[in-house]
Amino acid sequence: MIKFAAASIIFYQNKDGTRFKRIVAIGLVSLLLGLIIPWVVTPGAGTTMGAQDLAEWMSLHPVVRAEFPGMFSALSLRAAVVWVSIFLALARFPLKTMLAGSFLLSIASLPPIEMLQYPQDANYLQQVLISLATAVLGLVAFRVVRKTRAWGAVLTVLATAGAMTVLFGVWRGVALLNGFGLPVNLGGGAVLYGLGALVMGISLFLSNRNERQDT
Numbered sequence: 596m597i598k599f600a601a602a603s604i605i606f607y608q609n610k611d612g613t614r615f616k617r618i619v620a621i622g623l624v625s626l627l628l629g630l631i632i633p634w635v636v637t638p639g640a641g642t643t644m645g646a647q648d649l650a651e652w653m654s655l656h657p658v659v660r661a662e663f664p665g666m667f668s669a670l671s672l673r674a675a676v677v678w679v680s681i682f683l684a685l686a687r688f689p690l691k692t693m694l695a696g697s698f699l700l701s702i703a704s705l706p707p708i709e710m711l712q713y714p715q716d717a718n719y720l721q722q723v724l725i726s727l728a729t730a731v732l733g734l735v736a737f738r739v740v741r742k743t744r745a746w747g748a749v750l751t752v753l754a755t756a757g758a759m760t761v762l763f764g765v766w767r768g769v770a771l772l773n774g775f776g777l778p779v780n781l782g783g784g785a786v787l788y789g790l791g792a793l794v795m796g797i798s799l800f801l802s803n804r805n806e807r808q809d810t
Contacts, residue, residue, distance in 0.1 A: 615802055619686045622794035626679050626758075629788025634765055635772065636780045642772060645784055646675050646761070647704075649768045654718040656771055665717055672764035673725045674757065675788060676700040680733035681754045682795045685740060685747060697733035701726045747803035755796030762789060 633643050644652060650672035653659045659668050680697040688696070706722035713719060736754075740747045765785045772779045 615798060618798050619795060622791045622798060623679075623682065623686065625787045625791030625794065626682065627791075629784045629786075629791055630675060630679070632784035632787060633782035634784040634788075635768055636782045637772065637777050642777060642779075643782075644768075645782075646672050646764075646788070650764065651718075653764075653768055653771060654721070658771065659767075660717075666721060668764050668767040669718075670721055670725075670764075671760050672768070673704065673722065674728075675761045676704050677725060677728050677732060678754050678758040678761070678792065680729045681736045681750070681757075682792075682799075684733045684737035685751055685754065685799050686795070687740070690737065693733065693737055697730050701730040704729055748800050751796055751799040751803060755792055755800075758792035758796070759789070761792075 630646060632645065634646050634649055636643050642652075650669040653672070654666050654669040659666050662668060664670070680700050683693045683696045704722060704726040706719040710716065710719040710723070736750055740750065762785065765781070769779050769781070
């Protein structure tokens with residue numbers, strides 16, 4: 596994992612930023628694939644889940660329901676899309692591209708239509724919060740970086756640290772599944788997401804540091 600992430604340093608050798616853009620694209624694709632591919636794999640297909648499915652399952656567990664802050668383990672998993680939206684902004688894609696990506700991630704995070712019947716359900720409200728945060732925080736990060744480049748490195752560190760907290764949610768999910776006596780393996784989605792976050796974090800941080808040194 597460290598060797599894969601360290602490849603992001605290569606962009607230093609390319610002054611026009613082409614290689615940097617390629618590495619950022621690799622990191623972003625890794626993050627997006629991580630959101631799709633299963634995060635936990637068990638012999639039973641019903642308990643082979645991606646990040647959002649695992650968060651949904653965890654939100655029904657009494658232990659997670661009793662957590663403070665409320666359902667934090669499920670929240671940490673659902674926040675995976677929030678960090679991807681922020682990375683989109685920090686990667687300095689055109690505004691329309693960033694907005695389209697954040698909008699799609701936000702829509703995908705919305706709760707099912709059944710929320711209208713149970714508008715005070717904590718699980719559904721958490722999904723609405725994540726959907727709003729995905730759209731709003733991505734736009735805020737975009738605006739902040741455009742106005743003050745010095746904040747780019749700070750936001751990159753925060754986003755990378757936030758993305759790593761997603762792995763805490765995976766650990767909690769695996770522990771809860773083990774509590775039912777189920778053999779659980781870590782899926783490729785969690786690995787790809789972690790790698791993508793490291794690649795994006797290292798690349799964006801070094802890029803921002805280079806720009807500050809050049810000015």
